[in-house]
Amino acid sequence: MKPGELRRFQDDAFFGSEKHRNGQVFLVVSCEQRHLIDILVDGDLDAGWSQQVIEDMSEVLSESR
Numbered sequence: 403m404k405p406g407e408l409r410r411f412q413d414d415a416f417f418g419s420e421k422h423r424n425g426q427v428f429l430v431v432s433c434e435q436r437h438l439i440d441i442l443v444d445g446d447l448d449a450g451w452s453q454q455v456i457e458d459m460s461e462v463l464s465e466s467r
Contacts, residue, residue, distance in 0.1 A: 403439065403453060405432055408463040415459035427463065430456075 407430040416423050428443035437453040 403430060403433055403456065405430055409441075409456070409460040410463050411460045428460075 408427065409430065410427045411423050411425060413425050423443070426443055428441045428448075431440040431442050431447065433439055433453065438449075439451040439453050439456050440447060440449040441451060441456070442448075
């Protein structure tokens with residue numbers, strides 16, 4: 403996973419209050435050494451995601467070069 407990667411949350415990734423994120427496309431903005439990922443989703447910067455969560459709950463749409 404690297405900055406510039408375009409990904410999409412799986413349709414069944416979230417339940418409850420985060421259910422609105424299902425199917426959303428997002429951009430990986432940064433990947434920190436502690437395996438924390440910042441993403442840009444729906445026009446907002448959302449910081450501090452676990453790399454493992456992102457990998458498990460989303461799929462790559464395109465990779466930056």
